[in-house]
Amino acid sequence: MSKWIYLNNQFLPEEKACLHVSDLSIQRGYGIFDFFKIIDNKPAFLEDHLNRFYQSAKQMQLPVLKKREELVSIIYTLVEKNDLSHSGIRITLTGGYSSDNYTLAEPNLILSQHLFPFTTKEIFEKGIKLITYTHQRQLPQVKSIDYAMAIWLQSLIKEKGADDVLYHTNEVITECPRANFFIVTKDGKLITPVNNILKGITRMKVLELAASNHKVEEQPITIDDIKNAREAFITSSTKRVLPVWQIDDCIIGEKGINPVSSHLYKQLLNLEKSHLLQIAE
Amino acid sequence: MSKWIYLNNQFLPEEKACLHVSDLSIQRGYGIFDFFKIIDNKPAFLEDHLNRFYQSAKQMQLPVLKKREELVSIIYTLVEKNDLSHSGIRITLTGGYSSDNYTLAEPNLILSQHLFPFTTKEIFEKGIKLITYTHQRQLPQVKSIDYAMAIWLQSLIKEKGADDVLYHTNEVITECPRANFFIVTKDGKLITPVNNILKGITRMKVLELAASNHKVEEQPITIDDIKNAREAFITSSTKRVLPVWQIDDCIIGEKGINPVSSHLYKQLLNLEKSHLLQIAE
Numbered sequence: 001m002s003k004w005i006y007l008n009n010q011f012l013p014e015e016k017a018c019l020h021v022s023d024l025s026i027q028r029g030y031g032i033f034d035f036f037k038i039i040d041n042k043p044a045f046l047e048d049h050l051n052r053f054y055q056s057a058k059q060m061q062l063p064v065l066k067k068r069e070e071l072v073s074i075i076y077t078l079v080e081k082n083d084l085s086h087s088g089i090r091i092t093l094t095g096g097y098s099s100d101n102y103t104l105a106e107p108n109l110i111l112s113q114h115l116f117p118f119t120t121k122e123i124f125e126k127g128i129k130l131i132t133y134t135h136q137r138q139l140p141q142v143k144s145i146d147y148a149m150a151i152w153l154q155s156l157i158k159e160k161g162a163d164d165v166l167y168h169t170n171e172v173i174t175e176c177p178r179a180n181f182f183i184v185t186k187d188g189k190l191i192t193p194v195n196n197i198l199k200g201i202t203r204m205k206v207l208e209l210a211a212s213n214h215k216v217e218e219q220p221i222t223i224d225d226i227k228n229a230r231e232a233f234i235t236s237s238t239k240r241v242l243p244v245w246q247i248d249d250c251i252i253g254e255k256g257i258n259p260v261s262s263h264l265y266k267q268l269l270n271l272e273k274s275h276l277l278q279i280a281e
Numbered sequence: 282m283s284k285w286i287y288l289n290n291q292f293l294p295e296e297k298a299c300l301h302v303s304d305l306s307i308q309r310g311y312g313i314f315d316f317f318k319i320i321d322n323k324p325a326f327l328e329d330h331l332n333r334f335y336q337s338a339k340q341m342q343l344p345v346l347k348k349r350e351e352l353v354s355i356i357y358t359l360v361e362k363n364d365l366s367h368s369g370i371r372i373t374l375t376g377g378y379s380s381d382n383y384t385l386a387e388p389n390l391i392l393s394q395h396l397f398p399f400t401t402k403e404i405f406e407k408g409i410k411l412i413t414y415t416h417q418r419q420l421p422q423v424k425s426i427d428y429a430m431a432i433w434l435q436s437l438i439k440e441k442g443a444d445d446v447l448y449h450t451n452e453v454i455t456e457c458p459r460a461n462f463f464i465v466t467k468d469g470k471l472i473t474p475v476n477n478i479l480k481g482i483t484r485m486k487v488l489e490l491a492a493s494n495h496k497v498e499e500q501p502i503t504i505d506d507i508k509n510a511r512e513a514f515i516t517s518s519t520k521r522v523l524p525v526w527q528i529d530d531c532i533i534g535e536k537g538i539n540p541v542s543s544h545l546y547k548q549l550l551n552l553e554k555s556h557l558l559q560i561a562e
Contacts, residue, residue: 018299018301028428092307151383
């Protein structure tokens, strides 16, 4: 049976969820979104994601025509209709049907649910390889739909046998297209960039979890810092905490030895579990 | 009666031209386009625009599944069906319906026709005011659909009583979102940026036209250069040649005195006319 998608005021069978070509996402790449996990049919850290969604919308001058409680109710209805126990929900808000293909119109709101491979113990142990690339996302604090550079780089990433790209400007690291970046220094400090990035929800959780065991600093990381790091990892809702073994030609620390990210991954899983337990059935 | 839009292999009534929400333009802002004028039902400088369209597609790793002669035939059929004597045609090519919302798929091809205000003598004489803003378009040599910054800046442009924005990086000018930028120096030289810009078709025509009367240089322009300029103007298919009277708080030259851009505007109109006359009825 087909999945359901919510579009503006209707639940539609997936294949019927279409936007007219005058929408400003199609015409001008203008829109925002957010994405959160559904585990056992419960949304993970929904309040945090909705906070960021409304924030992105405001910063991009897109009115959300649904109140927060309406949006929550739509999300729970979608979860019930689709019954995809382990999945993700994406809320997208576009620039709307513009009469002149340029001026913002009433936004189109789309909620779609997707099966998604979350990081498991096996994926964690495999770790990933990144390549670096000079790029600064525009309006970085907004979770916009602008992934043109990330999509464009997919062929290079594949060619280099890597898993993803790490953006930097003049050797100062910012983020991966869909994940935040952390290093553990030789003296056990946890560092993650804070400027010109999208502040991930998982990044926030990891910073909170780490604070009790580590010295934690939100500050710039250079490519040189990475070379001297003991561990490196990325964080995102789907990737959770995922070790980085190699960046370009540089091997990080010792492969398979990652006590900090390993502990944070377990802490995060526990936090998720206790959070989900608090949500009423 | 409704206009016609061409979508993939069909001519559709405008209101039926929709893309599924899984398209990578909606999901990730990924796509390219080109835009050319239709005058007396004839396409202006079509060969140049098609050259650029195929070039943009190639650079963005988007296969165009129509041969050039097929595309030309579709354009002429669209012109005949719509009969919008003075208008513009936009060819859009998107990242396609992606199964994972990230990987490029078979592109969707859209041809739509729009009524558009071209620059006339009255608009030319009014001229425009620009504000400057620090921004560098990503993949600038590609006519991508990424206008997120331009759309986002519309409210600031309005607030400042301006008509458009001029992008720069560290005071080195690049372009307007939809137009190229020129100055005429005190000693009569015509200068336009060449790096990190989209090379407009009208820009190319103006450079060719100007070469016989002026010293022409494609080189960086700084904000200081603008302050000392005698004239400034922008070029684009719809704007043709359009004088800029003011940039931020700086008045350019003497308002209403613009012999160079005035002459180039007339030359461009003549070139357009003779070009269109060469197209068989």
